[in-house]
Amino acid sequence: MKVNDRVKKLRELMDEKGIVAYIVTTSDPHQSEYVADYYKDRAWITGFTGSAGTAVITQDEAILWTDGRYFIQAEKELTGSEYKLYKMNIPGFPTYTEYLQEKLKTGDVIGFNGKVFDEYSFEDIKDLFEEKNIRFIDEHDLIGNIWEDRPELPRNKAFILEEKYSGKSTKEKIKEVRKALNVKNADYFLLGSLDDIAWLYNIRGRDVSNNPVVISYALITKEKAYLFVDKGKIDKNVEDILALNGVEICAYDEVRNFVEKFESNKRVLLDKSKINRWLYSGIPSGCKVINDMNITSKLKAVKNSTEIKNEKNAYIKDGVALVKFFRWLDDSIGKIEINELSAAEKLLECRKENEGFVEPSFGTISAYKENAAMMHYSASEESHKVLEPKGLYLVDSGGQYFDGTTDITRTVALGPIAEEEKKDFTLTLKGHINLISAKFLEGTSGHVLDILSRFPLWQEGIDYKCGTGHGVGYFLNVHEGPHRIATAPNNVAMEKGMVVTIEPGVYKAGSHGIRIENVVVVDEDIKTDSGQFMKFEVLSYFPIDLECINIEMLTEKEKAWLNGYHKEVYNKLSPYLNDEEKTWLKNETRGI
Secondary structure: OOHHHHHHHHHHHHHHHOOOEEEEEOOOOOOOOOOOHHHOHHHHHHOOOOOOOEEEEEOOOEEEEEOHHHHHHHHHHHOOOOOEEEEOOOOOOOOHHHHHHHHOOOOOEEEOOOOOOEHHHHHHHHHHOOOOOOEEEOOOOHHHHHOOOOOOOOOOOOEEOOHHHHOOOHHHHHHHHHHHHHHOOOOEEEEOOHHHHHHHHOEEOOOEOOEOOOOEEEEEEOOOEEEEEOHHHOOHHHHHHHHHOOEEEEEHHHHHHHHHOOOOOOEEEEOHHHOEHHHHOOOOOOOEEEEOOOHHHHHHHEOOHHHHHHHHHHHHHHHHHHHHHHHHHHHHEOOEOOEHHHHHHHHHHHHHOOOOEEEEOOOOEEEEHHHHHOOOOOOOOOOOOEOOOOOEEEEEEOEEEOOEEOOEEEEEEOOOOOHHHHHHHHHHHHHHHHHHOOEEEOOOEHHHHHHHHHHHHHOOOOOOOOOOEEEOOOOOOOOEEEEEEOOOOOOOEOOOOEEEEEOOEEEEOOOEEEEOEEEEEEEEEEEEOOEEEEEEEEOOOOOOOHHHOOHHHOOHHHHHHHHHHHHHHHHHHHHHOOHHHHHHHHHHOOOO
């Protein structure tokens, strides 16, 4: 079925159920950013394949909301359908709740699938419509009812992440969680987010592409720890190791029954934004719910010394793979046909040569010329560009290794580039250097630091409609909270051991896109009468293309940073390269 036919089928079902507006989110029962194919409802009903967005379908309108990373992509992918694009955080476009407030009449019915709609969003929308006496129907998966060739649920085996990689045993982590439970005076800790569960129990899986997680729920009490999972995914070895660490395996579908049997008057700790409406509604009314950030979110964000040591090793391996790829690209461009897809495949081949590599950490963004203006562009067999020995080429990629998760972006010149492109690249580099070399007082959060990267761009009237940095998991999700660097307020301080990206950029529709991304770990710097100061230690090591820089725009301090960084790149990567690769890298890291 084409998209418009799918919408027509959905409207027929809505009419049968008396639903006036149906909300389709980008989610699964665990509020994951990236979901298994089975849960790609929003992509299927809209045709928009980006990782973020919400659709609302009424009998006479179909609208998609998405953020600035995807405006260009969404406009292209919605072409030919009846969907209208509403741009999030842009004046003139209402939010989906504002749209519904305007659209719906007293007594109307809103529908959604309660198994993939988080409790926080439900309570928010319920409060908004209280005066209109709007009713909600959340028990129907209407998309599933019309999606005839829906992919099956994943049934991949789970595996244990050994302590030599995790740095802490499952038993130790559970002990930390129980200590926090006591501090918060809670009896139950209900956990739905997959990366939190994977971190807590030191398990990994292949249920979601590029995210080594296992579809599951977890429950921690003062005496017991449970994992609710498809038992077919757990072999005897995994079961035995979990049992030794005090974890009991239960069937995935049993979680609601457990929740319904919570003792009355007990206190349940959970994050409403990470628990779906279906599961939350099973909590007995006599229980006191403590809505707070998941205990595990903060614990896993601060990497231990073993994880940091391993990650440094992973980034060296990753840098070596990048050297092999970009040297091949330099040697081959203009001699053989290379397109965005075949280039990404070659990069994957280079990463696969590394010991401990499992899979990419996200779908590689291989974007040439104007395609790079789409922040999360994805080349396809139907739509991709052939690379030529001219213009800018952006590659945002990463790997999942047993010793860490990598994420790096480089924008390179494949030949001559325009002066505007060189200027924009240099402004991006100035912003990158400004932030990555910053010293900041302990307790500072990412939204305070964000301006450092934007300042050179803002002086030229340029901005990028996304954050500057996100946390990165350890052999887990490439996007990890609770910390981030962005203009949006965030009260989570940058603590020693937190890993975060620094990735300013310039995106000009129809022309070019530029991003320079390195990953850093927060560390302590000097301590003075003013307090403890912090700094960023670089983890990513690969050259920044000198051919893209207008050197006259750089200050002496910026040149010194770049020369120092490039010296480190050569020193760290060259021992693992052959003579030809060393020669190539020596030139790419030459002093300016």
